[in-house]
Amino acid sequence: MVVAIGFEGSANKLGVGIIKHEGSEVEVLANLRDTYITPPGQGFLPRDTALHHRDCILTVTKQALAKANVTPEDIDVICYTKGPGMGGPLVSVALAARTLALLWNKPIVGVNHCVGHIEMGREITKADNPVVLYVSGGNTQIIAYSQQRYRIFGETLDIAIGNCLDRFARILNLSNDPSPGYNIEQYAKRGKNFIQLPYSVKGMDVSFSGILSHIEKLAKEELPKGSITPEDLCFSLQETLFAMLVEITERAMAHVESNQVLLVGGVGCNVRLQEMMKEMAAQRNGTVCATDERFCIDNGLMIAHAGLLAYKTGYTTPFEETTITQRFRTDEVHIAWRQ
Template sequence: MYCLGLEGSANKLGVGITTPEGDILANIRVTYNAPTGQGFLPQEVAKHHRDQILPLIHRALDIAKLQMQQITIIAYTRGPGMGGPLAAVALVAKTLALMFKIPLVPVNHCVAHIEMGRLATKIDNPIVLYASGGNTQIIAYSQRYYRIFGEALDIAVGNCLDRFARDAKIPNDPAPGLNIELNARKWAAKYEIPPLIEDIPVAVKGMDISCSGLNSWLKAYLDKEVFVIVNEEERQEKVNQLCYSLQEYLFAALIEITERAAAHLGIKDFICVGGVGCNERLQEMLGQMAAERGGRVGGMDERYCIDNGAMISWCGWLQYNGGITVEPGEANVSQRWRTDQIEAKWRTD
């Protein structure tokens, strides 16, 4: 039995194939990258997905040594995400389900991240720090649902980093967040205690975080303190320092609200998921906090932390076993489909 999982909620298009036992037979993806200084537009990403999805499915089937007729179920990302890319991938999922008479399963993107984290790390009941370009949430399971204990009130942490990268002229290839992390490492490697740019305003409001004002502050700082530097090497050094400082302040705020949720629930184990979740500095800070509480962190690399098809495929099995399917003609997408709206029928209290 095999599940074909299709992910395309943002700029990454992924195809994965898994078994009901959690064996990952294929997990490949391609990424749409906008030019430096620009963000990606929904219509451009949708076209990218339409052009790439069929060759990617063929590659995944070849890797798994399977034919389409051997697929048992098809799972696709219903949401949340960008409307155009979601619709482009959903259309292919519906068409394949009709052509080959295969059951179709709509998957929540956020829940899929959590379940892939639980599968990959073998941590059964963690506090989840979910940080990506589209979502920032502190999550824990309770009474058949994944409850959100804190989240971004405006823009997600990953979106904040992406906007800063555009303003700072940091390349989008292979990923703006990764390039920020690499710049920060260069700055940190030069000092035993790296000097910070102080007073970066990260707003923590109760259990939530706000980032929109942070981007305005960063843009003003770049214009006033960085772009006025004529020497290119000195200007890059200042950018590196700003990358390091931004990570330290922003990630510290995330760890703060994550620890509050852990203290409230009495849970000591953590996983970090989403594109920002594979940032090594964020995982290091989370690990330090977990160690102080006598717990552990299940860290993942980019194979399963960043948007991928295997997480949709695996979550497809869980939802299928819980009786969650949809007729192809009724399948749709939702740009706003919250994590706490999905009943986790596959979990027991």
């Protein structure tokens, strides 16, 4: 039996999770989060987000230990997000993890944030060998596993899909509670008129910045006239962006001859995206695997789980290398725990 504590803080969510592996059995002991929420129309700055993480990480850690009913002596390894993500928040969490590793005299493992999402998704859904669509505020990638690496088949050429949705939510002055993307999803459900937007798929890659510029111009020019509604714009934006993702996901499925799709990352919680993906997969006699917000949105549990998988293969991060890497690619990680 091995127990890991994981610390996540690559963006505005500070997460602490504790997980236990006993043979092939995995038990979730604690999965707590504290989200930094800014006023409507505002994003979150790295410096302010880092301050939030520093202010609450000890409190959330104590709550997680109490929830899991474990003490520091019961913890076998400390795991933290090494990257990718925002520099300030990542540093805050890495510093806390390093300090606890010294205080508790425990080994430490730096985890790739994207790999954490994938491994948590695989564990919860029991997906065997799926094509992975990883969609979040900072990442948009189509991934498939091969020869102990997660290979990137396609990705965004500019901004991530979550960033595109968040920035449009700021244009509409939507609330950031619980998240801008969630509130766009609710508005989209009430949209009735589809407005044609640019559709930018380039081979296996996608581009979102031009679409954002176009819809921002539409919002500024047409909303005051009353010719379109915010709900119609949210509906049209979601449909267009998600159609692009479905297209490149289907192409990847054909390429690797897979009939399974695993949705991970915060945007993967979107019900409409899941519906569109299921419709495509059904036409290929395939299935879609997705998790709810407990495991889909950034959390410390996924870091603990992925770190523990690596730790059980004999891997630990040398203390002098327990730094952060803002541009830590998914395909850089050796996936030693898979055949």
